[in-house]
Amino acid sequence: MLAGAALMTAGTAVAAESLTVVSWGGSYGRASRLAVLEPFSAETGIEVKVEDYNGGLAQIRAQVETGIVTWDVVDLETPDLVRGCDEALLEEVDREALPPAADGTPAAEDYFPDTMTDCGPATLFYATIVAYNSELYPDGEPRPNSIADFFDLEKFPGRRGMRRLPQVNLEFALMADGVAHDQVYATLDTPAGLERAFHKLDTIKDSILWWETGAQPPQILADQEVAMTTAYNGRIFNAQVVEKQPFVVIWDGQVLDTGGFGIVAKTKKLEAAQKLVLYASRPEVQARIGQYISYSPARRSATALVTTHKETGVEMAPHMPTSEPNLPLSLSNDWEWWSDHGEEVNERFAAWLAR
């Protein structure tokens, strides 16, 4: 009995100092664990349990509404960070508490624009890019090198992989159709522009293999089930560098997104969760992610700290979406436009898919 009581006390003590962190799994999940979560545990003694999910707010919403909160911190896409904040699904994070840059620049100025929300700042940039398997395009024959080529079935036959969502795909379609990057969302905002995007998707509809999780694109590319696919750049990087797959990234038309940690509302471990969010906002921690996967820091001062891939020694800069010369080719995801029109467009997308 006594031993049991002692164990229980110990158990409670540990429970108070453990966090459930939910992330995306795969090579990114691994990078996040090695670069952020494990050093965090080492520094604070707070144990971190990692779970995987596929994005979205549904599970968080279910937990908050039923009051049975089992997740403490979730790695979210920035639009969900904002929306979750608006819907009180996430705890607010004090911007003033974020650590300044090494040279003393306040956090608010050190972060790139549109990367801070009331419920926590973004940690990194990631890009949705197009990648192809170079084995399918032998030397001497033309290889695709623009987003327009992705939509050109005549020049580059073969199936295409795309995420089964309108997000990013509509932007790709318009850019491929010749819309200037800064006009993409203005075009989408008009009925004719939206029509134009769907019309462009129509041209390759029958050749599309739809993927749903980030781990799928490198897989279907390696299996040669598709000739080209949209993908998260970090996953392709991992396949290229670690698994030595002959993949090539087309940076033209890459769509930039940001993501970061959010704290689930009503968590019992608020203090530990806040510690983690602040830890992840340190420039050197953000830069450390870049040693494992090609996602670039959300802070200016951290960008300079990115060097080489820890395990292979590969120079990271060419693989980073925000580095020269990749950044000028990019389009930043306008998540406010998507928060306004996401439902409507998703429905139309579903109707389009079903036809």
Next chain:
Amino acid sequence: MNAAASVSAPAAVAKRPKRPRGSRLRAAALALPLVAFIVVTFIAPLGTMLVRSVHAPVVADAMSETVALLGDWDGGSLPAEAVFATAARELLKAREDRVIGQVATRVNRVQAGLRSAVTRTARRLRGLQPESWRAAMIETHAAWGEVDTWRALLLAGERYTGRNYLHALDLKRDAAGDIVAQPSEQRIYMALLARTLAVSLAITLLCLLLGYPVAYFIAHAPPGRANWLLLLVLVPFWTSLLVRTTSWIVLLQSQGVVNDLLVLIGLVNDDERLALIYNLNGTLVAMTHVLLPFMVLPLYSVMRTIPATHMSAAASLGAGFGKAFWRVYWPQTLPGVGAGSLLVFILSIGYYITPALVGGRTGQLISNMIAFHMQQSLNWGLAAALGGILLACVVALYLVYDRLVGVERMKLG
């Protein structure tokens, strides 16, 4: 234990003829856990969802004064400064109360594009004391300068709304408030519902076609063998749905067993492998397999009660197998056919895991849309309305069945 049982048994027997009030109450009390269980796990959630499909109080609560003021508004030109001021105050309050996201969602569903107007305004107006709220709001978001925005706000202020049902029926209210069809590229639910009903019907027929001979065979096999065969029918029933569905992927995918075989025997060229899965075909095949036991079991239980002598009698009366079957055997199995078909049809109407896994683009059913709105878009009101329409379909079907066949003749097993 045994002693207690043997003592209490005669007592119970002795009491039965009288049925005093106490024992009746006790019997009712014994049923109470089940009743409570049904209420808690079935009726209450169902009721909640149905209420949710028409009840949307968030704007009515959070912006009650604005909505009240807009009630007196002429609707022709922009509202007065007082309305702007009240709206601004209530938006800020909603943000403090952390319901601004829900308000924005609700308003955005009335008119797409207003979510950012609501959230951005609530974010930017904090701490300001402008001379003109009207000017300040229009400056943060141009939408506030449009009459339609305020009309949308007024509509979003309705506590009860039929919008979800209209939406689920591919209808909407136009600016004049008349009910009109959605533009064609936005129409999806009725087409999906039609597909769902058609697919369910096809699955029901397939199950009947495949299940009837199986049930016949089992029902008329010698008892020992019948038990084994029944076990074979039931084993998949006890296997995880996911495992069963995944095994179909292994069989039917383009590099799968079936295609490999077809290529091997030369029926299909290697580069023209058939698309057997991730389309409507995948949904049909996998769901028929998953639902087959629900057809076989009621059929079997009905067929088992049909004496073998009926077919012999028909033969002795001069009927060949075909005639004997159609005129003697088949009519007697109709209660099982009805029960099995009803069961399979109703189950397929609401199925979603299997189509989600193997349905690809063209094999999705309306339940996948419900799941989408439950899990991704978080539009629970619309999901509830779609669920309500499915429920109505099932109830209608049940009533038709009752009228045509009679529910009391249904035999489920």
Next chain:
Amino acid sequence: MDTQDPSRRPTSGEGAGAKTADVYVEFNGVHKTYDGVTPIVRDLHLTVREGEFLTLLGPSGSGKTTCLMMLAGFEAPSAGAIRIDGRAVDAVPPRKRNIGMVFQNYALFPHMTVGANLAFPLQVRGLDRAAVAERVHRALRLVRLEGFEDRHPNQLSGGQQQRVAIARALVFEPRLVLMDEPLGALDRRLREEMQFEIRRIQRTLGVTVVYVTHDQQEAMAMSDRVAVFNAGRIEQVDSPEVLYEEPRRPFVASFIGDNNLLRGRVAAVDGDTCDVRVGDVVINAFMVTRHEVGDDVVLAVRPERTGLVSEAGTYTNEFVLRVEDMAFLGDHLRVLTNIGGHGFVVKIPNIVGHGGVLAGEGVHIGWATLDCRAMRPPEDESSD
């Protein structure tokens, strides 16, 4: 096979091959086994005359129903041939045999009305509507169920269902009707009523009926002839009277009516009679089959053929037997005694004066030689 025993009396039924002009059904050397090892029916020879009411009688598992099913065509003989009206029917399926069949539980189609049940065989044969209605009506009148056309079988009593089943088996005017324990589900009273009814209908139409039952009283009451089945063989085929009075086998003797069976050994032979030693007594008996001195035989004595001996010398066999038990059954007394170590039942009519005879310890009874039949023991027991 026993029915071909050369010693049998001329009153017995005809054997195999006795093909006369009025033979309608013929089983010739029919053998049936399901697993190739266990015989269900062994080397069966049987003929049924046209217009005859023949009953297959026997305990369950004796092969009588299998014979009926082979005749109907639902089972095929493993060996041998069945002929109906002179035609071999091995290759004829049941629906083409034109045989009316009444099943044990009637097999009425529950989803059809009585009228539809009766019309079914007629419609299958392509009769026009008027002819169907006419024949259905006639058949219902025959079984005294006029006006029941629109009822469903579950709205009828057991006896009415029985009549419908018979009407359905007759409505298409088959020349042969098979009945498989048709009265088994009815209570005793109804059963007796239906026995007369079936007999009346059969005589009215003159159809040939092959009837299966395990109830010997039913068989006796209805049949022109009865074939007694035992373990896949026919023990004896004869009219009910002959079966009762002149059983040729111990099984028949015990199965039809009451009989005391006594095992003994032949001590002396004299023409048609012999002396048989049973335990410590010697009994004079009539020989059904020919025996030599020293043969083992079974004696059969019916309880009601014994009588009280008021004056010694009345019977060829007279004994004073100890009364072991006694039951008063109204019209008679059943007295259990013992003779030569065997239990022996005596039936004494309840008439004035007999009661007094039983007051003592012993009872003085006797029986005639002709009422005591000596026959060969059952084969399966003769070796021990």
